Amino acid sequence: MSAARLPKVAGIDPPIPAPAHTASPTVEQQCPPGDPNAHSGTPDPAERLAAAQDRLASWVSDLTTLHELTERLAGTATLQDALRELLRAGGTLVGARRGLAAVSPVDRLGPATVVGLGLGPAELGVLETVPLPAAPGAVPAEEIHTDLCREPGIGRRHREVALRLGFGASYGLRLSAESTGRLGSALWFYDEPAEPAERRRHLIGLYCRYAAEHLARLLELDRSRATVATLREELLPTRLPRVPGVRLAVRHRPAAGGGGDWYDALPLPEGALGLSVGGVSGGGMSAVAAMGRLRASLRAYAVMEGEDPVAVLSDLELLLRLTEPARSATALFAYAEPASRKVVVAGAGHCPPLVVGAHRVEYVETSLSAPLGMLSCWEAPSVEFRALAGETLLLYTDGLLHRTGDPVDRAFARLHAAAASAPRTARDDPAQLVEHVLHTMLPDDHEDPHPTEDVVLLAARFD
Numbered sequence: 001m002s003a004a005r006l007p008k009v010a011g012i013d014p015p016i017p018a019p020a021h022t023a024s025p026t027v028e029q030q031c032p033p034g035d036p037n038a039h040s041g042t043p044d045p046a047e048r049l050a051a052a053q054d055r056l057a058s059w060v061s062d063l064t065t066l067h068e069l070t071e072r073l074a075g076t077a078t079l080q081d082a083l084r085e086l087l088r089a090g091g092t093l094v095g096a097r098r099g100l101a102a103v104s105p106v107d108r109l110g111p112a113t114v115v116g117l118g119l120g121p122a123e124l125g126v127l128e129t130v131p132l133p134a135a136p137g138a139v140p141a142e143e144i145h146t147d148l149c150r151e152p153g154i155g156r157r158h159r160e161v162a163l164r165l166g167f168g169a170s171y172g173l174r175l176s177a178e179s180t181g182r183l184g185s186a187l188w189f190y191d192e193p194a195e196p197a198e199r200r201r202h203l204i205g206l207y208c209r210y211a212a213e214h215l216a217r218l219l220e221l222d223r224s225r226a227t228v229a230t231l232r233e234e235l236l237p238t239r240l241p242r243v244p245g246v247r248l249a250v251r252h253r254p255a256a257g258g259g260g261d262w263y264d265a266l267p268l269p270e271g272a273l274g275l276s277v278g279g280v281s282g283g284g285m286s287a288v289a290a291m292g293r294l295r296a297s298l299r300a301y302a303v304m305e306g307e308d309p310v311a312v313l314s315d316l317e318l319l320l321r322l323t324e325p326a327r328s329a330t331a332l333f334a335y336a337e338p339a340s341r342k343v344v345v346a347g348a349g350h351c352p353p354l355v356v357g358a359h360r361v362e363y364v365e366t367s368l369s370a371p372l373g374m375l376s377c378w379e380a381p382s383v384e385f386r387a388l389a390g391e392t393l394l395l396y397t398d399g400l401l402h403r404t405g406d407p408v409d410r411a412f413a414r415l416h417a418a419a420a421s422a423p424r425t426a427r428d429d430p431a432q433l434v435e436h437v438l439h440t441m442l443p444d445d446h447e448d449p450h451p452t453e454d455v456v457l458l459a460a461r462f463d
Contacts, residue, residue, distance in 0.1 A: 086211045183216060249459045266302055332350040
């Protein structure tokens with residue numbers, strides 16, 4: 001009689017099959033003479049219990065392993081990080097030290113991504129020369145090559161690459177999700193001819209089914225971010241204007257999910273220049289669209305009454321309150337006459353600009369006021385000053401302060417110190433000045449793959 005089979009646990013098949021016999025053993029073969037169970041024809045209950053416990057322990061071990069690996073995968077936030085984790089975990093499950101994962105959705109909307117495990121850029125380049133099946137459906141759900149150099153049916157180019165890179169065998173799985181269909185595939189390579197055991201194949205299959213759904217979510221997120229980034233780029237200036245007597249430079253570091261900060265530099269009649277920075281509340285596509293509407297409206301108001309920045313912001317506040325009553329915004333508008341270096345500034349809940357020169361680094365103290373859309377009627381006095389030759393006016397958004405992680409007063413002090421520490425060559429070039437300020441304020445900003453705050457820094461140097 002065969003050992004009893006326990007039911008599957010969480011989709012994991014029992015890894016130890018029931019013993020198979022070609023003939024029924026005799027009673028003497030089952031029990032030696034003198035055994036109290038001789039002639040009973042039944043296995044020892046202790047042996048049955050031990051076998052069941054071993055199988056249960058194996059299932060628990062498999063569940064624990066899958067739980068740990070899927071938790072690590074769920075912690076990844078980018079498509080490339082998820083593919084690297086997939087390869088690492090899959091290599092552990094199937095016993096391989098090298099691998100390749102490629103994502104190329106069937107809808108061809110991208111992004112197409114290739115990641116390697118234990119493979120350098122040159123080796124990945126060689127693997128890309130291996131021809132793939134022409135039709136997406138031709139990629140098998142599971143592909144095993146136990147001996148890449150001797151197995152029949154393998155193409156000539158496949159053998160050449162396997163010999164060059166030292167691959168003895170390979171195991172591959174197709175990555176498919178219910179929402180997107182086929183996403184791509186994952187391959188693991190062995191140094192010697194080999195084949196993963198059935199238990200390992202079952203585990204990697206379960207893991208890859210979960211991984212494919214996670215990859216599909218990350219792929220959709222990447223597509224959304226790309227759409228927001230494209231929309232934002234189209235709504236912001238493609239280049240800064242050239243106005244005699246002033247040189248301009250700008251740096252924009254957008255938030256990962258799409259922020260609503262904007263900047264603008266607009267030539268005005270009689271050689272004047274309008275400068276603006278601001279941001280709308282919220283994030284994502286709706287905030288980017290609202291930012292575009294406000295920026296376009298501010299340009300129109302600046303052309304009509306740019307000499308009066310208060311009137312420009314008042315008109316913008318009225319538009320915001322009537323068209324988007326659930327949204328607020330901060331803004332700062334400066335009207336500059338480069339010939340006389342006269343600047344008139346008004347702000348609505350926005351950070352004060354900073355004047356940087358050879359003999360002074362100081363904030364332009366605009367009057368305190370609420371953001372646009374917060375009051376039934378907005379109005380605040382403007383501030384007028386004259387810049388000296390060689391001085392630079394820095395306009396920025398509050399993301400520059402927030403990304404430091406410091407309290408607001410300390411962040412303002414850091415910005416002042418960063419501008420004051422700029423070398424003379426940087427003060428003479430607005431592009432170098434904004435780079436110096438950003439690098440000093442946010443030295444580790446490049447390490448954050450998903451920033452939550454927009455950063456805008458606009459510089460105008462008066463000659």
